[in-house]
Amino acid sequence: MYRRLIFTCVIAVGIVLHVLSLGAWAKGEYLSQTAFLDQAFAGIQPAARVCWLNDRDKETALDIFSHRYAGLRVRYWQAKEKTAWIVDEIGKTRPITIGVVVTPERKIERVRILAFRESRGWEVRYPAFTRQFVGVSAVSPGTELDTSIDGVTGATLSVKAVKRVARFALYLHERCTSDI
């Protein structure tokens, strides 16, 4: 009787500790900048460039993010007409570092989560979520994505953050590559 009770207690404590540790386990850096760019440009990493934001860009960023974009320039990489962007956006309280690759046809080729710093919502890094963005474009630069993205239960804010960054990357691709 006692042995069974002790066994049940140990299992219960084990489950609680496992669930608690999942948050810390899921936080961290998943992909380095180099690895992301290697994937995006098949191992030949182009030189970094910066796109300086003008007043119109800042207004568009405000419309997309619903807050002022923190920074006057955005770093990107370009080979021919394909671009890769790395942008931080806050999910709930801490920034998520999100990488987006945009094709010459102005469609998203891939979305990757490079770093996640919050304890909840890390499921957005799974391919099951990020592959929904492949081939997605914007109706027009800065507007909503032309395809509906399914959410992830318990990761609503992270999902919204990734969608905002995807929109911003599509806008920046159009704006920063069109007048080179």
Add this chain to the structure above:
Amino acid sequence: MFVLLLAVTGFLLNHTSEWSLDARILSSPMLLRWYGLESDADRPGFSADDIWLAQVDSDLYMGAKQLLSCYGDLRGAVSLGSDGPQMRQSSDKHSQQGNRERQVAIACSEELILVSRDGALLERMGAPQGLPGNVERLGKMTLEDGAEKLLLAVDTGIYWADPDVLAWTLIPADKITSKVAQWSGPTTLPEEIHAVLSRGEAERGITLERLLLDIHSGRVLGIWGVYLVDLMAFLFVVVASTGIVMWLRSGAREHR
């Protein structure tokens, strides 16, 4: 005693709003020292030309103006973008727009932040944005051809970058001599800036609600306090479970 402590703090926490415990600020020097919030009389600053940078907790200050928070301890600050030819040679049209004014590079141990001289954020770079490691020192040097380079000493070596900070290159340590490299080092803040930062600090404190929460969770004793509360909670579960079993057994015996 432990149960009493949990019960009293739990009871008070249930009524923080009604009794305004979340608005009562405790600023006893002993308590602030316990929380590591005592005023840092010897707070160092870093100067980038005529601009002073300092850190209070995680917040960065440019002069007396609060800029933003940064990850890690402040390691240095340098002013960039003088008339070095490297800036003028940039072929990227978008990069050239950045040449309009000089900028200040600020290094905390986990990120590099670029701001304009009036404090507007240009960009922040952590490891995911290509920062090569944990920053130990920040500096700059001017090459023989007049080109200016930003120097970054990290745990894996010394790197340099052009003033637009688009790419880092690992360089041999012997290429950096004390004659050409100017490393940013901590120095005493001017009295008027120190006074402003200290004034801001003095206005802070701990709310009574925070103290109660930390006592209730054990966090007031640090991580070991949390483990202690965890252990006690585990013991309560065991005591309650064994109590139920004993009660059920005694009931069964009475039936017989």
